[in-house]
Amino acid sequence: MSEISLFKVTIDGEEVEVAPGTTILQAARQLGKHVPPAMCYYTKLQGSGGKCRTCIVKVTAGSTKDPRPMPKLVASCRTPVMDGMVVANETSPEVIEARKGVTEFLLINHPLDCPICDQAGECHLQDLGYEHGAQKTRYDFERRTFDKIDIGPYVQLHMTRCILCYRCVYTADQITDKRVHGVLDRGDHSEISTYIEKAITNDFSGNVIDVCPVGALTDKTFRFKSRVWFTKPVYAHRNCPKCTGKVTLWYKGDDVLRVTGRKDKWGELEDFICNTCRFETKKTADWVIEGVVNVDRHSVISQNKYTLKAEKPVVPELASKHTGEGTWDHQLK
Amino acid sequence: MGKIKILTKDIGTPNLQNIDVYISKGGYASVEKAIKTLGPDAVVEEVKKSGLRGRGGAGFPTGMKWSFIDKTPGKSRYLVCNADESEPGTFKDRYLMAENPHVLIEGMITSSFALGANRSYIYVRGELIYVVRILQKAIDEAKAKGYLGKNILGSGFDLDLNVTCGAGAYICGEETALIESLEGKRGNPRIKPPFPAIAGLWGMPTVVNNVESIAAVPWIVVNGGEEYAKLGIGKSTGTKLISAGGHINKPGVYEIELGVPVEEFIYSDEYCGGIWKNRKLKAVVAGGSSVPILPANLITKTANGEARLMSYESLSDGGFATGTMLGSGGFIAYDETACIVKNTWNFARFYHHESCGQCSPCREGTGWMEKVLHNIEHGHGKPSDIDLLVDVAKKIEGNTICPLGDAAAWPVASAVRHFRDEFEWHIKNPSAATQPGAVFRNEAVLA
Ligand SMILES: Cc1cc2nc3c(=O)[nH]c(=O)nc-3n(C[C@H](O)[C@H](O)[C@H](O)COP(=O)(O)O)c2cc1C
Numbered sequence: 001m002s003e004i005s006l007f008k009v010t011i012d013g014e015e016v017e018v019a020p021g022t023t024i025l026q027a028a029r030q031l032g033k034h035v036p037p038a039m040c041y042y043t044k045l046q047g048s049g050g051k052c053r054t055c056i057v058k059v060t061a062g063s064t065k066d067p068r069p070m071p072k073l074v075a076s077c078r079t080p081v082m083d084g085m086v087v088a089n090e091t092s093p094e095v096i097e098a099r100k101g102v103t104e105f106l107l108i109n110h111p112l113d114c115p116i117c118d119q120a121g122e123c124h125l126q127d128l129g130y131e132h133g134a135q136k137t138r139y140d141f142e143r144r145t146f147d148k149i150d151i152g153p154y155v156q157l158h159m160t161r162c163i164l165c166y167r168c169v170y171t172a173d174q175i176t177d178k179r180v181h182g183v184l185d186r187g188d189h190s191e192i193s194t195y196i197e198k199a200i201t202n203d204f205s206g207n208v209i210d211v212c213p214v215g216a217l218t219d220k221t222f223r224f225k226s227r228v229w230f231t232k233p234v235y236a237h238r239n240c241p242k243c244t245g246k247v248t249l250w251y252k253g254d255d256v257l258r259v260t261g262r263k264d265k266w267g268e269l270e271d272f273i274c275n276t277c278r279f280e281t282k283k284t285a286d287w288v289i290e291g292v293v294n295v296d297r298h299s300v301i302s303q304n305k306y307t308l309k310a311e312k313p314v315v316p317e318l319a320s321k322h323t324g325e326g327t328w329d330h331q332l333k
Numbered sequence: 334m335g336k337i338k339i340l341t342k343d344i345g346t347p348n349l350q351n352i353d354v355y356i357s358k359g360g361y362a363s364v365e366k367a368i369k370t371l372g373p374d375a376v377v378e379e380v381k382k383s384g385l386r387g388r389g390g391a392g393f394p395t396g397m398k399w400s401f402i403d404k405t406p407g408k409s410r411y412l413v414c415n416a417d418e419s420e421p422g423t424f425k426d427r428y429l430m431a432e433n434p435h436v437l438i439e440g441m442i443t444s445s446f447a448l449g450a451n452r453s454y455i456y457v458r459g460e461l462i463y464v465v466r467i468l469q470k471a472i473d474e475a476k477a478k479g480y481l482g483k484n485i486l487g488s489g490f491d492l493d494l495n496v497t498c499g500a501g502a503y504i505c506g507e508e509t510a511l512i513e514s515l516e517g518k519r520g521n522p523r524i525k526p527p528f529p530a531i532a533g534l535w536g537m538p539t540v541v542n543n544v545e546s547i548a549a550v551p552w553i554v555v556n557g558g559e560e561y562a563k564l565g566i567g568k569s570t571g572t573k574l575i576s577a578g579g580h581i582n583k584p585g586v587y588e589i590e591l592g593v594p595v596e597e598f599i600y601s602d603e604y605c606g607g608i609w610k611n612r613k614l615k616a617v618v619a620g621g622s623s624v625p626i627l628p629a630n631l632i633t634k635t636a637n638g639e640a641r642l643m644s645y646e647s648l649s650d651g652g653f654a655t656g657t658m659l660g661s662g663g664f665i666a667y668d669e670t671a672c673i674v675k676n677t678w679n680f681a682r683f684y685h686h687e688s689c690g691q692c693s694p695c696r697e698g699t700g701w702m703e704k705v706l707h708n709i710e711h712g713h714g715k716p717s718d719i720d721l722l723v724d725v726a727k728k729i730e731g732n733t734i735c736p737l738g739d740a741a742a743w744p745v746a747s748a749v750r751h752f753r754d755e756f757e758w759h760i761k762n763p764s765a766a767t768q769p770g771a772v773f774r775n776e777a778v779l780a
């Protein structure tokens with residue numbers, strides 16, 4: 001076997017060697033640092049990416065051969081690396097400014113209904129807003145709204161929250177033979193749709209929920225059951241004739257409230273799972289439990305922004321004197 | 334400047350749309366010459382030598398574009414003519430195709446031969462159904478004469494030329510959206526790379542060229558690239574169709590030799606014939622609605638005080654600070670009674686309506702700009718709106734999949750850049766500004 005020569009890429013000053021054909025985004029993921037946020041790209045979905053523009057970076061040197069910088073910021077998810085390429089992500093004020101702009105664009109017509117949205121807590125738009133959003137909106141016009149649509153017995157589409165990443169469209173394209181799911185209309189009135197609200201009957205249709213970065217496609221069997229951060233993720237598997245049967249069960253107490261695919265640290269599914277596993281297999285007895293997993297919840301909620309760091313107050317000697325001093329109650333006063 | 338005409342010289346001849354009349358004027362000579370004496374590579378060479386630049390807006394050298402096409406044996410190559418012409422202010426292609434359809438058909442045959450394309454398409458804007466009919470008739474005539482179809486002029490070269498039409502979306506003029514639409518899909522621009530020269534129509538190497546670019550090829554092949562390069566000025570070689578509209582005495586399509594002074598173009602009776610009703614000129618959009626608007630004092634002279642010429646280089650002299658672009662040649666003149674705010678709102682409304690909605694900055698930003706401009710125009714503007722517009726435009730520009738985002742941002746940014754006082758006046762004096770016909774006057778910019 002002839003040796004493939006790797007390409008050397010520098011991202012925010014750190015070098016990584018990757019195979020030719022790798023995109024800048026994937027190179028950053030391999031490096032494990034300075035990873036641009038990606039709202040529309042999805043490794044498993046052919047053709048995805050390039051649309052949301054959150055992953056834009058600056059290429060300050062195109063390659064060793066042609067070290068000229070690229071004239072515009074580029075979508076890192078769709079730009080292949082060249083040997084000797086130098087990329088600025090977090091270190092480029094221009095990128096940060098542009099990303100702030102993209103975040104604002106994604107939010108001006110978003111309902112910001114996180115308090116009643118099932119996706120809250122594992123929503124990539126929430127994370128993005130937290131990291132790159134402004135404190136206050138500059139948009140003082142009525143926001144775009146759509147009616148909710150049921151697409152089939154299990155999935156609800158709430159277009160009002162959609163950021164038009166097209167992931168569900170690519171998922172449907174990949175799992176169905178005929179086109180049943182796509183985009184209607186144009187511009188800011190574009191709308192994800194199935195043919196005349198026709199159900200996606202495919203056995204793998206539930207995966208559109210998992211690929212949706214926001215709360216536009218939600219699981220009707222889980223709707224309003226619980227905030228996700230009150231549920232405990234557990235890896236489990238079963239012998240499934242249709243899919244790998246490897247899932248995450250989300251428990252509240254002894255009840256499985258929700259079944260999803262397993263996601264990697266970038267929030268992408270490891271395997272597409274079938275609708276039977278996802279919607280119809282919700283008893284613990286149906287599963288071989290692998291154990292509680294420390295799912296890398298990318299969300300702001302897991303970053304100790306909203307939760308307490310330690311389970312118990314850490315000043316025991318004061319607490320033991322029952323003065324109340326040093327306890328959370330006290331500190332909160 | 335000479336008064337040479339290339340594309341339009343025979344327009345006015347009765348029945349020029351008839352192939353016999355067209356041939357009697359020397360038509361189809363380029364097909365004979367290309368096939369019988371030159372061969373494909375020499376045709377490409379002539380086009381390179383001519384210095385012809387794409388007439389669709391970006392001005393990319395046509396010969397160079399052709400030489401990028403992937404020539405891997407076994408891969409079909411396609412030539413696609415972009416006749417989607419939908420840029421506000423631009424109406425040259427439809428005129429040429431309706432008046433002189435055979436020059437485009439001849440250009441398609443000669444160019445397809447040069448590129449080794451056996452199947453080619455002319456994609457016509459959906460509203461122009463009458464043009465589709467004219468072109469189809471011309472194709473049928475050419476086929477009957479043996480210029481199209483199998484074994485053209487006994488050379489062994491086959492060409493199947495098709496006319497198709499869009500459904501009325503400006504975005505389908507963007508070359509990769511056009512290709513998607515040709516494939517029967519939603520007209521969304523593709524993410525590049527790959528470029529069409531590598532993977533275009535049906536994933537095969539494809540060249541997309543504007544009508545006017547292709548129509549210039551017959552003359553170049555017959556007379557030689559060097560002859561063409563002698564016309565025009567500097568890197569702006571040859572002639573260009575300019576569709577002139579707005580507040581001028583003689584709106585219409587003019588074929589100019591590149592390099593005519595803008596002042597002459599506006600005021601000479603040969604072209605626009607001056608500003609109508611003896612009014613003063615306030616502003617010009619020189620290359621279709623996408624290019625930056627310039628106030629009168631900057632359109633006839635550059636910032637250095639030199640006469641500005643109708644050429645790629647001269648119009649863009651000074652960058653966006655004081656210059657603009659030749660674009661697609663849609664020349665719109667505004668007299669002293671024109672309201673820049675209203676015009677900017679109107680353009681913004683167009684881009685908002687035409688955004689395909691794939692990428693966030695354009696999808697959301699175009700609507701936002703339109704709404705803010707609507708407010709200012711209707712007396713509800715806030716002082717902070719002006720900077721907001723500039724900022725939103727800046728955040729769209731350069732951050733989108735296709736240049737429609739830039740095209741939406743530039744008119745807004747340039748209007749504020751050059752006419753900021755007019756925007757401020759609207760915001761500070763809402764009741765005066767919303768009176769019918771009320772217009773802000775700044776004598777300094779009028780000419
Ligand atoms: C939104 C948009 C609309 C466009 N519309 C047209 C058009 O109507 N006609 C055209 O020739 N080029 C149009 N273009 C430019 C094409 O993408 C392409 O550059 C051109 O057809 C190339 O031909 P040329 O090299 O001969 O100019 C448009 C570009 C954009 C971004």
Ligand code: SF4
Nearest residue numbers: 689691692695733735
């Ligand atoms: S810039 Fe606008 S028109 Fe072009 S791809 Fe993006 S959304 Fe579509």
Ligand code: FES
Nearest residue numbers: 050052053055077
């Ligand atoms: S993730 Fe790259 S553009 Fe959306």
